[in-house]
Amino acid sequence: MKKLSILLLGIFTVILIGCSGSDRYRGAWKATDAEGVKFDLFFDAKSLTVTDSTGKSQKFDYTQNSIEFKNSVENYGIQLGNGTSYKIVFPDSNKESFGLIKDEAGNSLYTISRTVYIR
Numbered sequence: 001m002k003k004l005s006i007l008l009l010g011i012f013t014v015i016l017i018g019c020s021g022s023d024r025y026r027g028a029w030k031a032t033d034a035e036g037v038k039f040d041l042f043f044d045a046k047s048l049t050v051t052d053s054t055g056k057s058q059k060f061d062y063t064q065n066s067i068e069f070k071n072s073v074e075n076y077g078i079q080l081g082n083g084t085s086y087k088i089v090f091p092d093s094n095k096e097s098f099g100l101i102k103d104e105a106g107n108s109l110y111t112i113s114r115t116v117y118i119r
Contacts, residue, residue: 022064022076025088025099030117031110038117039110048080069093088112 029041040051051057065085066077074090086109087102097114111118 022067024074024090024096025076027114029099029112029114031101031112032117032119033110034108036119041110041112048078 026043026045029043031039031041033039038053042049042051046061046063048060048062049057050060061081062078064076065079066075068075068077072093074093076088077085078088079085085104087106089100089102090096090098091100092098098118099112100108101110101112102108
């Protein structure tokens with residue numbers, strides 16, 4: 001019985017962690033799209049706020065649906081409330097302040113940084 005309780009607790013923990021966003025990308029980011037347009041992103045545990053250069057903000061609910069570590073590259077899959085999926089990619093696991101946001105086809109949508117806008 002004790003083993004079953006531990007197993008159920010472990011499964012429940014994984015489910016809770018999997019639904020909310022990772023600490024790795026939570027918080028404020030400066031983002032630049034392919035045309036050089038600047039945005040500010042803020043990831044909470046279950047929501048993403050996108051603010052454009054005019055100050056207009058949009059808030060999206062999301063769930064984290066995957067985590068992948070391969071060859072020092074970290075990938076976090078998120079799915080917005082409308083069903084759209086994205087990957088948050090950290091190409092160098094030693095650099096926690098730089099990443100990319102890609103669409104389902106693997107196209108880079110945004111370059112993200114904790115401190116500066118990168119094109």
